[in-house]
Amino acid sequence: MTNEVILQVKDLKTYFTVDEGLVKAVDGVSFDLHKGETLGIVGESGSGKSVTNLSVINLIPTPPGKIAGGQVLFHGKDLLAMPQAEIRQIRGNKISMIFQDPMTSLNPFLKVSTQMIETIVLHQGLDKDAAKQKAIEMLKLAGIPAPEKRIDQYPHQFSGGMRQRVMIAMSLSCNPEILIADEPTSALDVTIQAQILEIMQELTKRLGTAVILITHSLGVVAGTCDTLCVMYAGRIVERGPTDVIFEDPKHPYTKGLIRSVPRLDVENSERLYSIQGQPPNVIDLPDCCPFYPRCEKAMDICKKKYPAIANFEQGRAVSCWLYSGAKDE
Amino acid sequence: MSKTDLLLDVRNLKMHFPVKGSFLSKTQNYIYAVDGVDFSISRGETMGLVGESGCGKSTTARAIAQLYKPTGGEVYLKGKDLIKASAGELMEARKNMQMVFQDPYASLNPRMTSGDIIAEPIRIFQKRGLVDMGKDAMNERVEQLMERVGLSRFFKNRYPHEFSGGQRQRIGIARALALQPELILCDEPVSALDVSIQSQILNLFKDLQQEFGLTYLFIAHDLAVIKYISDRVAVMYLGLIVEISGAKDLYKKPLHPYTQALLSAAPIPDPKVEAQRRRIILTGDVPSPDKQRPGCYFYDRCSKRMDHCKTQRPRLKETEDGHQVACFLYHDPE
Ligand SMILES: Nc1ncnc2c1ncn2[C@@H]1O[C@H](COP(=O)(O)OP(=O)(O)OP(=O)(O)O)[C@@H](O)[C@H]1O
Ligand SMILES: Nc1ncnc2c1ncn2[C@@H]1O[C@H](COP(=O)(O)OP(=O)(O)OP(=O)(O)O)[C@@H](O)[C@H]1O
Ligand SMILES: [Mg+2]
Ligand SMILES: [Mg+2]
Numbered sequence: 125m126t127n128e129v130i131l132q133v134k135d136l137k138t139y140f141t142v143d144e145g146l147v148k149a150v151d152g153v154s155f156d157l158h159k160g161e162t163l164g165i166v167g168e169s170g171s172g173k174s175v176t177n178l179s180v181i182n183l184i185p186t187p188p189g190k191i192a193g194g195q196v197l198f199h200g201k202d203l204l205a206m207p208q209a210e211i212r213q214i215r216g217n218k219i220s221m222i223f224q225d226p227m228t229s230l231n232p233f234l235k236v237s238t239q240m241i242e243t244i245v246l247h248q249g250l251d252k253d254a255a256k257q258k259a260i261e262m263l264k265l266a267g268i269p270a271p272e273k274r275i276d277q278y279p280h281q282f283s284g285g286m287r288q289r290v291m292i293a294m295s296l297s298c299n300p301e302i303l304i305a306d307e308p309t310s311a312l313d314v315t316i317q318a319q320i321l322e323i324m325q326e327l328t329k330r331l332g333t334a335v336i337l338i339t340h341s342l343g344v345v346a347g348t349c350d351t352l353c354v355m356y357a358g359r360i361v362e363r364g365p366t367d368v369i370f371e372d373p374k375h376p377y378t379k380g381l382i383r384s385v386p387r388l389d390v391e392n393s394e395r396l397y398s399i400q401g402q403p404p405n406v407i408d409l410p411d412c413c414p415f416y417p418r419c420e421k422a423m424d425i426c427k428k429k430y431p432a433i434a435n436f437e438q439g440r441a442v443s444c445w446l447y448s449g450a451k452d453e
Numbered sequence: 454m455s456k457t458d459l460l461l462d463v464r465n466l467k468m469h470f471p472v473k474g475s476f477l478s479k480t481q482n483y484i485y486a487v488d489g490v491d492f493s494i495s496r497g498e499t500m501g502l503v504g505e506s507g508c509g510k511s512t513t514a515r516a517i518a519q520l521y522k523p524t525g526g527e528v529y530l531k532g533k534d535l536i537k538a539s540a541g542e543l544m545e546a547r548k549n550m551q552m553v554f555q556d557p558y559a560s561l562n563p564r565m566t567s568g569d570i571i572a573e574p575i576r577i578f579q580k581r582g583l584v585d586m587g588k589d590a591m592n593e594r595v596e597q598l599m600e601r602v603g604l605s606r607f608f609k610n611r612y613p614h615e616f617s618g619g620q621r622q623r624i625g626i627a628r629a630l631a632l633q634p635e636l637i638l639c640d641e642p643v644s645a646l647d648v649s650i651q652s653q654i655l656n657l658f659k660d661l662q663q664e665f666g667l668t669y670l671f672i673a674h675d676l677a678v679i680k681y682i683s684d685r686v687a688v689m690y691l692g693l694i695v696e697i698s699g700a701k702d703l704y705k706k707p708l709h710p711y712t713q714a715l716l717s718a719a720p721i722p723d724p725k726v727e728a729q730r731r732r733i734i735l736t737g738d739v740p741s742p743d744k745q746r747p748g749c750y751f752y753d754r755c756s757k758r759m760d761h762c763k764t765q766r767p768r769l770k771e772t773e774d775g776h777q778v779a780c781f782l783y784h785d786p787e
Contacts, residue, residue: 317720318732319734322732322734340647343719343727345722346724347727370723370725384648385677386677386678387721388721389721396652398652403649
């Protein structure tokens with residue numbers, strides 16, 4: 125990780141219009157991504173992790189969705205203001221993606237070789253033979269045995285874990301600057317997850333790729349991410365270096381979340397902590413802290429106004445009235 | 454542990470599913486989903502069952518519940534073998550043994566209200582004359598159950614789609630409790646839930662166990678969840694149990710190379726711990742259970758394999774008090 129910021133997300137807002145009202149799926153999200161950094165986004169189902177990242181690459185289905193505000197600066201250029209033709213040059217090339225289910229991005233009717241060669245030829249301007257060599261090399265790096273044979277197989281001939289490795293090989297074959305991985309291991313077994321995460325880390329480190337890793341697993345984040353964003357109901361409630369946040373979580377939601385996960389490495393004979401209640405429905409959310417009904421530390425002000433962001437040393441930011449100071453009411 | 458404490462005793466349980474062979478071939482092929490499983494659960498105990506996808510956890514639970522007709526073996530519930538039981542005896546046993554499933558969306562009938570879903574097992578047994586409960590008593594019972602699992606009784610007339618995932622799982626748990634069973638077979642009941650809801654439901658399972666003296670077979674693929682909920686843990690691989698031990702022991706001192714790999718692969722939510730850890734990365738994928746093997750089923754992926762592991766199958770044997778392992782590192786071949 126270096127000090128060079130390559131992606132800046134600024135006050136991003138993405139809304140969906142549905143029959144029941146307005147879904148503020150992402151409502152004022154900001155973060156920076158540095159060259160070579162692995163940034164984790166954690167949060168519960170529906171908190172806006174996937175929508176954040178689909179917005180970053182300008183892939184929000186419109187309608188029902190709409191980017192209602194904000195900027196996504198990639199080397200200073202706003203991806204949200206770019207013509208589609210230009211962003212298509214970036215997507216899959218400078219910024220590539222892996223999803224939870226590799227079958228959504230692999231074409232089941234085409235051999236892996238065809239799909240990989242096409243991408244490499246398109247984005248890197250290599251001829252077909254050179255592209256095939258490159259593809260084989262990437263598959264090998266991703267841990268596919270006998271890649272020169274397997275490359276001519278169809279996606280369904282691979283197991284789930286192997287398909288995800290094919291996806292990693294494919295998405296890194298154009299030396300992207302940013303890899304966005306949306307729950308890349310959530311559908312896999314732990315032993316396969318460990319393989320995939322290791323391959324992903326090793327390859328991105330070697331190639332200097334920055335990674336945005338979306339997951340709901342605090343364990344995965346702890347082992348892989350330099351920085352962490354914790355999302356709740358469409359906002360980032362806490363952001364900072366991963367080790368610092370785990371050591372000293374500030375937002376009551378982050379605190380509760382960390383204490384709610386059972387751990388393998390400690391003798392936990394006592395009862396597991398539970399955050400009471402349920403995550404909110406993000407339809408027509410009132411303009412106050414969405415966590416207050418579940419918060420042990422809730423104060424009057426929490427029901428009235430959304431907390432401003434409080435900044436701490438080491439680039440930490442927390443969005444909670446405990447820290448933003450209820451004084452400016 | 455005296456024999457009288459045994460609630461469930463599973464011996465050499467086998468569940469082979471016939472599958473179509475290749476076109477024109479006359480041979481019958483099988484999926485050996487469960488291929489000789491032995492374990493027992495004492496009254497009031499929680500036995501955790503872990504293993505990777507496809508290793509046969511759900512099939513084991515379903516074969517115990519007699520939702521499948523097992524290919525072989527014995528399943529004793531309070532000393533009675535369910536596989537040989539008559540239809541009447543089986544019905545009686547079912548009253549005492551209920552299941553909770555992973556997917557609260559798929560396992561609840563979308564056209565029934567939550568109240569009716571919870572009352573359904575009572576109604577089924579009432580029809581057969583095995584339960585006698587008046588309308589008011591049944592109503593009262595449903596409302597009590599709802600409140601006990603953390604749902605307001607005013608939600609009785611709502612349909613499943615009006616509840617969140619965690620609430621639906623609560624409905625499933627209330628339904629399983631309706632007949633006051635002693636044994637509950639829980640097939641990944643928290644796997645689909647968010648972290649904050651998962652801990653609520655895990656604690657609910659623990660509280661209910663204390664209150665009603667329940668016995669659980671608890672299936673999960675998350676090792677930390679299994680550690681939290683279980684007294685003893687059985688680790689499955691490819692249709693077989695490779696290790697059984699007390700939960701604490703298993704995590705401190707895993708014996709089987711597969712258990713060791715599984716534990717080392719599980720991420721720990723603490724960056725300091727993660728930075729220090731050395732992982733045993735298993736190569737390859739879990740093989741398909743489409744054939745029986747003469748040797749150890751873990752042979753292909755094992756870093757400690759020896760020659761005889763390929764040709765002889767290690768049996769589950771006791772090493773120390775209560776710790777059982779199927780591996781030739783700990784006992785010699787016969
Ligand atoms: N195409 C869409 N139309 C309407 N609402 C949408 C659409 N896509 C997402 N949403 C809503 O936006 C919110 C955020 O969704 P998102 O997929 O980002 O959640 P997530 O954090 O990725 O959750 P998960 O962990 O379940 O993947 C949800 O309430 C979701 O229902
Ligand atoms: N009805 C069936 N017919 C044929 N094969 C089956 C059937 N049910 C399960 N199997 C196979 O038996 C094996 C064990 O399946 P099972 O569902 O018991 O695994 P599991 O351990 O519960 O996995 P998971 O963690 O994915 O739920 C798998 O290979 C599966 O494909
Ligand atoms: Mg998502
Ligand atoms: Mg299962």
